[in-house]
Amino acid sequence: IMEIRLENVNKTFKNGKRVVEALKNINIKINDGEFFGVLGPSGAGKTTLMRVIAGLETPTTGSVYFDNNVVARDNKNIVDVEDRNIGMVFQTWGLYPHLSVYDNIAFPLRVKRWSEDEIKKRIYEITDILNIRNTINLKPGQISGGQQQRVALCRALVKNPTILILDEPFSNLDAVIKDSARELAREIHNRDTITTLIVSHDPADIFSLADRAAVINHGVMEQLAEPLEIYDNP
Ligand code: ADP
Ligand code: ADP
Secondary structure, eight states, rough: OEEEEEEEEEEEEETTTEEEEEEEEEEEEEEETEEEEEETTSSSSSHHHHHHHSSOOOOOOEEEEETEEEEEEETTTOOGGGGEEEEEETTTTOOTTTTTTHHHHHHHHHHHHHHHHHHHHHHHHHHTTTTOOOGSOEEEEEOOHHHHHHHHHHHTTTTTSSSEEEEEEESSHHHHHHHHHHHHHHHHHHHTOOOHHHHHHHHHHHHHHHHHHEETTTEEEEEOOHHHHHOOOO
């Protein structure tokens, strides 16, 4: 569980001569154990915001705090990505196609030099929870989209992260699976009382899951409220 605070965060990218202000003076406090949504159209800055929190980008100016400890400030990461204990799932899931489900999920643990015995124990545990134990010897291309999404979730959760970032995690799922995927996300969040961030351009994801949500447009945070309030004041 972790409180996340952004203070006057700006992020600019230079594309040749063009300067893109992807985030403009963002101030947010995300509470311990909150399910927090980020809503906005394509190009609004949602992914950039998640990457700044994860440490994959630095804020050009401004600061990011986890539990009142500064993790990034003014273009410098003070705590690196690997030390932030964040699990991430992206729209494309990013599974390694040539590796088995087992080896995909083992990957972050092998990076951390866990023993193979510990890895096996943890993989059996997490694949039981997400109900994909019977797929562990298959490759991602041999299982369904819904199962691939669970594999991506397993890989994100295998290290017991304190923060879970879901960036458009349901976009590649058909409508029927989408509902059960949302239910699963809610279950995981409640089970581990993890601080969870979900990015979506689909309001239905936010309304069904988030305690509060930020609406971002052209890098500016236009609203920060409970989903129903946002719905009433679009
Ligand atoms: P969203 O996730 O809401 O679709 P992004 O955060 O991906 O938006 O992008 C916000 C803006 O920043 C866009 O104009 C995008 O082109 C730009 N941008 C994002 N990442 C980079 C990058 N690495 N280099 C240059 N421009 C970028
Ligand atoms: P989404 O719309 O799902 O947020 P994008 O396609 O905007 O995803 O971005 C995917 C990745 O490409 C991100 O890591 C982002 O930082 C990077 N990116 C986005 N726009 C640009 C850009 N103009 N130049 C370089 N990298 C970019």
